Amino acid sequence: MTEAHPKPGLSEQLVEGLLELIADERLAPGDSLPTVRVLAERFSVTTPTIREALRRLQTTDAVRMRHGSGIYVGDGIHRTLMPNPNSAPMKDELILQLVDARLTIEPGIAALTATNRSEESLQRLELALDTAKRDSTDHRPHLNFHRELAGGSGNQVLFEVVDSLLSARGREQKALRALIEDRRRDYEEHLAIFDAVRSGDAAAAEEHTRHHLEQLRTEVARQLGRAE
Template identity: 30%
Template sequence: MIRPVGQPAAASDAPDGRKLYQQVAAAVAEAIQRGEFGPGQRIPSERELAEEYKVSRPTIREAMIALEVIGVVRSRHGSGIFVADNPPLDTPMIGLDIGAFELTEARRLFEAEAAALAAVTITDAEITTLERLIGEMERENQAHVSGEHADREFHLTIARATRNSAVADVVQSLWDTRYKAPLCMHMLERARSVGVQPRIDEHQEILAALRERNPKAARKAMRDHLGRVIDGLLRATEIDALERARAEVEAKRTDLAKRVAV
């Protein structure tokens, strides 16, 4: 089990069944409860926490977002993560079991194979539907429509084109999780808030492979697309860290200017 702040432990020491980010979030919450971090106090940086708990920085981001969702901490743009004024430390992280990284990784596995299978079964009518949905996706991007309805229908159309109801059900279930899991929803909303949108060119590549009835190309196009979705999520959740770093540099520059002026 991950130990409280100040007593780092490797991830392999935690066989209690909780996901890694949940273990980190629980440890930070316990440290707050013990008074190591008081209301309004800034939480250590992402880099410091990653070193403390021997986990990756994306895991720390997921843990901090989970704590933010349940109101234990709050994010100040450009400044960092701070303990909430009245943190509800007894609030369980129910429903925070799936984050956007984990979900997209699962989609990459299932939807790549669905695209390969669909390439040999898809109809001309379904190809026409995908073409229309890409047009709708582009209009939604321009109008900054949240929810990504055309994107969802594009991927579900491919899943249904496999003529395998089990495959279609799995893909639909993964998409439905995007709108049900609080942690996942919060992370995706953060990504949208900094301009992350469905990539039209990537969907066109998937469509081109399907139009050619090329399973290998369809699989690769889908895998590449969802791999870049993961990269986009990493960049989106890293923005606060970058802003914080810039703020720290600016503060040091201001302090140095004061010293020089003495």
């Protein structure tokens, strides 16, 4: 006998209803939604109930609630992959696995970016290179080189994979950066990747990225006392 799927609860139904509303109205990130009171009336629920559904959507950045301003569609509305915002800190072995995952994924992404490069993606990569040279007191927006490298690939799913690894695992990424002793070498390896992407050399972009991440893995393994 096939087990029936449980009926979604009210909160899940409201989340689905709100997402359908956004889709039906063709709302984009930054567009405003009706007020909580109007939404509650629309779905025939109390305002605390609709707020709970909105908070669930807020955790994945599908909506943004701004006190005194309103409710807006968030950038996360178009994400196909979503990192776990409540993930526990990684142990040493998992930090190495994180580098291994990037080593598997990012060289191919670099090759794709070299093929699909645009003037905008090259400018953002160059800004990311500049970020690495800034003083710690410089409060201008910081761009992550590997995130921008994935963003230039033209593949939203691949970008979200890398973005999830870098964003959801922020603690581990910060720990990884702290383990990099030779900052100059790290910058020069990024520069080599950028030059290959800019020239449209997919093979070189892939090779430089693989070499860069292999160096990172070796350094991390050594720092964690797991040199192979």
